[in-house]
Amino acid sequence: MRRLKDSIARSLGRVAKLDPANPFDNTKCCKVCGAPAVAFDAVDFNKYCATEDYYEFGFARIPVVYWRCVLCSFVFTDFFDDWTPSEFSQYIYNDDYIKVDGEYAEIRPNRMAEEYARRLHLCRNLRILDYGSGAGVFVNRMRAAGFTAIEGYDPFSSPRRPQGKFDIITCFEVIEHTPDPQGSFADMCGLLAESGFIVFSQTVQPLNLSAIRGSWWYLAPRNGHISTYSEESLFVLARQLGMTMHRSSDLYAFVRGQPRHEVREALHTVGPPFWTTRVFAPSGQDGEASAAWHAVERAQIWSYRWSAAAVLRWQVRWDIAGEIQFRIPFRQQVRPGFAAESRVLLNGAAAHVLVERGDIVAEFNVPRGGHGWLELHTPPPERPVAAGNTRPIGLAVLTGYPSPSAGAEPPAPEAERAASWSPRRLLQLLRI
Numbered sequence: 301m302r303r304l305k306d307s308i309a310r311s312l313g314r315v316a317k318l319d320p321a322n323p324f325d326n327t328k329c330c331k332v333c334g335a336p337a338v339a340f341d342a343v344d345f346n347k348y349c350a351t352e353d354y355y356e357f358g359f360a361r362i363p364v365v366y367w368r369c370v371l372c373s374f375v376f377t378d379f380f381d382d383w384t385p386s387e388f389s390q391y392i393y394n395d396d397y398i399k400v401d402g403e404y405a406e407i408r409p410n411r412m413a414e415e416y417a418r419r420l421h422l423c424r425n426l427r428i429l430d431y432g433s434g435a436g437v438f439v440n441r442m443r444a445a446g447f448t449a450i451e452g453y454d455p456f457s458s459p460r461r462p463q464g465k466f467d468i469i470t471c472f473e474v475i476e477h478t479p480d481p482q483g484s485f486a487d488m489c490g491l492l493a494e495s496g497f498i499v500f501s502q503t504v505q506p507l508n509l510s511a512i513r514g515s516w517w518y519l520a521p522r523n524g525h526i527s528t529y530s531e532e533s534l535f536v537l538a539r540q541l542g543m544t545m546h547r548s549s550d551l552y553a554f555v556r557g558q559p560r561h562e563v564r565e566a567l568h569t570v571g572p573p574f575w576t577t578r579v580f581a582p583s584g585q586d587g588e589a590s591a592a593w594h595a596v597e598r599a600q601i602w603s604y605r606w607s608a609a610a611v612l613r614w615q616v617r618w619d620i621a622g623e624i625q626f627r628i629p630f631r632q633q634v635r636p637g638f639a640a641e642s643r644v645l646l647n648g649a650a651a652h653v654l655v656e657r658g659d660i661v662a663e664f665n666v667p668r669g670g671h672g673w674l675e676l677h678t679p680p681p682e683r684p685v686a687a688g689n690t691r692p693i694g695l696a697v698l699t700g701y702p703s704p705s706a707g708a709e710p711p712a713p714e715a716e717r718a719a720s721w722s723p724r725r726l727l728q729l730l731r732i
Contacts, residue, residue: 321600330369331376331481332533336601336702340368340375341514348400348522357399357522364521366514370601371701373505373657374481374533375519380526381479385455392524393456400522404473406437412472412501413441419569422562425449426467431488431498432474433458453491465493467563471500477524481537485554489541495557498543499570501550505530507656530657532627535576544620547574573622578629578659579614579674581605581697594691601702604631607694610680616646617671626674628660632696634682639695641679647672660695 316322323338330337345362347354364379380388398405416438420428424446430439433452442450453462469488478484488498503518505528518525531547538545538554546553548571559567581593581604592609618624626644633639639655644662651662660676681692 324600328367328378330367330372330374331479331527332374332529333369333372333536335369335371337367337369337374337376340366341519342366343514343519343521345521347514347520349517349520349525351517354517354520366519369533372533372536373509373530375505375509375528376479377521377526378479379521380524383479385459388524389456392522400520405435408473409434409437410441412470413438413445416470417442417445417447420447420468420566422565423447423468426562427451427464427493428468428470429453429462429466429491431469431471431491432477438470438472462491465496466491467493467496467560468566469496469498471498473501475500475502475529476518476527479526481527481529482540485537485541489543489556492556495559495563497546497553497555497559497563497567499551499553499566502529502534502552503550504528504534507654510657531574531625532576535574545574546570546572547623571623572665573620574625575618575620575622576625576627577616577618578627579616580629581607581699583699594693596699597696599631602631603699604696605699606691606696607678608681608692610678610694612676612678612697614674615671616674617669618666619669621666621668623663624666625661625663628662628676629658629698630660630695631658631698634684634693634695638679638682643677645675645677 316325324336327336327338329335342363342365344355345360345364346357347364348357350356364377366375366377368375426449428442428447428450430442430450430452431454433439433454435457436452439450439452451462451466452458453460469492471488475481475484485498492498506512506516509516513519518528534547534552535545541554541556543554543556546555546567551570553567553570555567555573582590583596583603584590590608592607592612594606594608596603596605598604616626626646628644630639639660640653642653642660644651644653644660646662646664649664651664654661678694681694683690683692
């Protein structure tokens with residue numbers, strides 16, 4: 301027992317003193333945008349998708365660490381990165397899998413087939429590929445409904461590579477299982493015809509993920525949930541592929557080119573085009589204070605400026621007709637609830653505002669691409685004398701993206717991704 305205590309004491313002696321900068325001493329590269337990702341939470345391997353007792357089957361005593369991107373909020377684990385298909389079949393998609401996902405074999409594919417026979421009713425003669433088709437139940441039901449040109453592909457149950465191009469690719473509850481989201485979407489794009497689209501279902505991160513972390517029911521390694529997405533990370537993936545993103549509450553589509561009539565009608569059942577971007581505090585060449593902003597300050601990997609006025613303005617532009625989202629990222633607020641009391645206007649029209657993972661988020665429906673003024677209206681800045689600061693301040697708004705060199709050097713498999721990322725590259729993807 302003494303030896304065990306000595307071992308624990310030695311381990312505790314190596315733990316760093318508590319410091320907010322500690323998470324940035326050991327980072328991974330985000331698998332979507334390549335920006336720094338910090339340790340988010342660790343769960344036991346046996347955690348599965350349950351809303352109540354997600355450790356019903358006990359602990360495997362194998363910790364699985366998840367990481368979260370500081371920019372696009374993509375959450376992932378690298379625990380499975382070097383697994384082979386046979387290892388996934390042996391340890392995840394084995395005879396016990398039905399115990400952690402009782403709907404995957406029959407209930408879910410039957411439900412999706414009934415729904416998509418209606419959504420795609422004008423597309424019965426088009427080539428359709430179900431990517432990640434499992435046992436083929438969805439494909440068989442769709443064939444019975446008159447979809448004669450549908451095929452299935454699954455790296456485990458139907459590994460034979462399909463031939464040719466497809467007008468539509470369906471992908472239901474699949475992309476959370478991939479350790480390589482960029483590679484998986486690129487693979488689908490390689491099978492997609494010009495003017496086609498990929499439609500997929502996905503449970504995206506809840507607004508309170510920063511608070512609940514690993515207790516989120518969907519963060520479940522025993523289900524093979526390796527990657528979980530924010531809508532911003534999905535948007536970045538679409539832009540990397542040169543595609544337009546459409547969305548509804550839990551259904552998304554990536555669209556290539558100008559779809560034919562039948563495909564456009566099917567897209568209408570998914571939702572409108574979606575576009576998102578971030579706006580930042582002005583960085584300025586010297587960071588000097590102005591009427592609206594205090595001087596630039598820095599902490600960890602971030603640079604930011606405290607607002608000094610109740611109205612902040614940006615010139616913005618957007619590319620689409622549909623739903624556009626603006627995100628204003630901040631590090632701190634002068635008091636709790638200050639950001640939530642804000643209003644956001646685009647060319648004078650107000651939007652519903654959410655505060656989500658350190659961003660003020662506002663969405664607008666627009667009939668066409670355009671440009672104009674985005675305004676953030678906050679309560680009047682305050683003087684937090686108790687904190688030793690007599691300046692009137694409101695929000696500490698970021699001045700831009702952090703340096704990709706922040707934190708530890710990435711391991712070899714991630715080096716190429718890190719080298720390809722830069723703030724300029726992300727700005728190009730988001731077309732700011």
